[in-house]
Amino acid sequence: MTGQFRDPDALRARAGVAGDPNQDQHFLVDDRVLDRLPEYATAGEMDLSHVLEIGGGTGALTDRLLAVADEVTVVERDPELAEFLRSEFAEAISEGRLTVVEGDALDVELPDFTASISNLPYGISSEIVFRLLPTGKPLVLMFQSEFAERMAADPGTDEYGRLSVTAGHYADIELVEDVPPEAFDPQPAVDSAVIRTRPRDPDYDVPDDGFFMRFLRAVFTQRRKTMRNAVRNTVHISGLQDGDAVVDAASEELMSARAGNVTPAEFAQLATLAWDVGDPGEPDA
Template identity: 80%
Template sequence: MTGGPADDAAPTAGERDPDALLARAGVRGDPARDQHFLVDDRVLDRLPGYATEIDADLRHVLEIGGGTGALTDRLLAVADRVTVVERDPDLAAFLREEFADAIRDHRLTVIEGDALDVDLPDFSLSVSNLPYGASSEIAFRLLPHDRPLVLMFQQEFAERMAAEPGTDEYGRLSVTAGHYADVEVVEPVPPGAFSPPPAVDSAVVRTRPRDPEYDVPNDDFFLDFVTAVFTQRRKTMRNAVRNTAHISGLGDPDAVVDAADEDLMGMRAGNVTPAQFAELATLAWEVGEPT
């Protein structure tokens, strides 16, 4: 790894060139390690804007997967404070060197470690180009914090997060993400925006936290119930509830089926709305003897 810009004045926040950052860091992306660095200036410049246009709180922005700091640089230009989580020790060291002034001014904190394991700060917003291999787990670690998120995903994953009932993309992911927030795909991103280019298209998702339009007796049970039923999405709800008690934790799935609305039991999960799932999960909580 080569040194940072120690001989010159530190670049103004928001003006660092992503290719120059790669060169200074002396690294190349490694698909085998899920490393695809976002290098398209236009996309990088737009990412913070997806937060500012909804008046998101910029007091403390969390970035997962800082890489060589191209997005970190843009975030420092608009945020009061930024915390970056980076699992690669060499990249974490480079970030500390490249952004030494921001660290010294207490505007940047670099946490070295896996985003699924480290203690996350009390952030006000997250803007991140997530490592795709762990994007689902990271997203569902962030969503319960009830903070706006601007996250980069594989396009297929992004479309599933935002899908509506009755569409091919609608599934467990759609219901679970929608339980925490309004979800929208705000920009498709081609492979050429990354170095090296991934084998799939990407997309930027923006989430805005809100309370769901239904009540459930227990969030964890509701989400487990939805997950269970969608493992048999081709079956009717009647069969799906009966066949997945080992996942949902129901002690008496037959009691749920017998007490539920007959028309709902004849539907398939892909056509069941989140509110209908909530109604059925509430019934299952009451009569299904959950463990």
Template identity: 80%
Template structure:
């Protein structure tokens, strides 16, 4: 790792130099708490490859500055043209030295670089879409979400927060809430508390015949999470694409089909999805 945090830029001063005010309507909530900013890069695993760190939603560059202190190279994505121009000016030296690349555009549309890790204060309105663009890359991530979203990502079967998000995120990585962040850490303040989420990539301890079908199957049954799995599978064939849902119910374990989705573990979902793939006539997969 290169550099240190001792001369980190002041986040409030960056906002003043940029001459901007965060706009909640555009998901602009600048992280201004120095202590949180300083901690974020440290949530990457100790053995993480920081040769090329990706930041999504760079804003005025307070986190960018901290990442430059620990990474060999940083790519920062910012969709606001005014902020992207400010970043290019503020960090001109790092850009000239080849340590920083500013990508102006929407993180859902731009081509992502071959990054080795990501540390980002995500725009909350598209945080789910961005997370599921990053998770399949198999890189360690440190991402800021709304607290409720982060807790749902990290939840285990049987917990109130457990749901489709928990299973799909956990398909790609171990998920942990590293810390909660109060609204006062941002300018302007969001309406809700936030959470820093660590994701450590790993292969799941189960196998599925087709990732796309597995995700569609999860989406289907969780739309009826208050129903038994038996009824959820039957009632959501139009979502999962199953041509023969009754064949799945007949072949599946009776005890499992009597439970509700919120109590079914990822491995049990994988087993059921494999059965559904084999006997349920999943069209298009």
């Protein structure tokens, strides 16, 4: 499969770029990993009629996405790389199969995509993933390994935290591949990993998504304390006007637990209780 695609090193040579670790710019150059990224999407039976790629770089992954997708939109914040992609893939653009959007993926208007397959800039992984997850579209994304492990973690494990609960609120998260630094040039100082998401509704109800996310952010700032103390001590973050009322109304068992051992369904139960009796307002500015 690899032979039919542009060589990653040749692409970088034509683009005249070497990468810059100080700018979080590491190019994925391992053909085998590049080949597998779209394969994870096809194996997951994702709708690839319109694929979104965040951080196109010099187009090594873009080339492979064009082979499996009807249409690709790539977002690239570097003006010179965006111009290179327009030149390198001019034929696909003229055919209406590729659109290059120049700008920051956190700010630009995203298209009505059906799936996203991306090697993300690690420095803004969290912000990007929480822009993508609420869209309800399946994703195949490359992250720093530690971030990916926290996304997929189960309650009671060292990696389990706010990221695990918030990501799992929108989708099933599966870590499908570990990727060593040698797959990149220049090599990052950390290992990487690929996750695949399958969107689904959670098996619990919350009164308000925004409040639920705010409540999680609050209590996980004190994950080593009991939930009793975490709820009381973080009303400035959660926006609760009466943290004591929440503590008094909740079960002793739940209030004695620590955030790292509370399941997503239990967080939903507690957030619903907080919504009902805690007088949720807005967090302090």
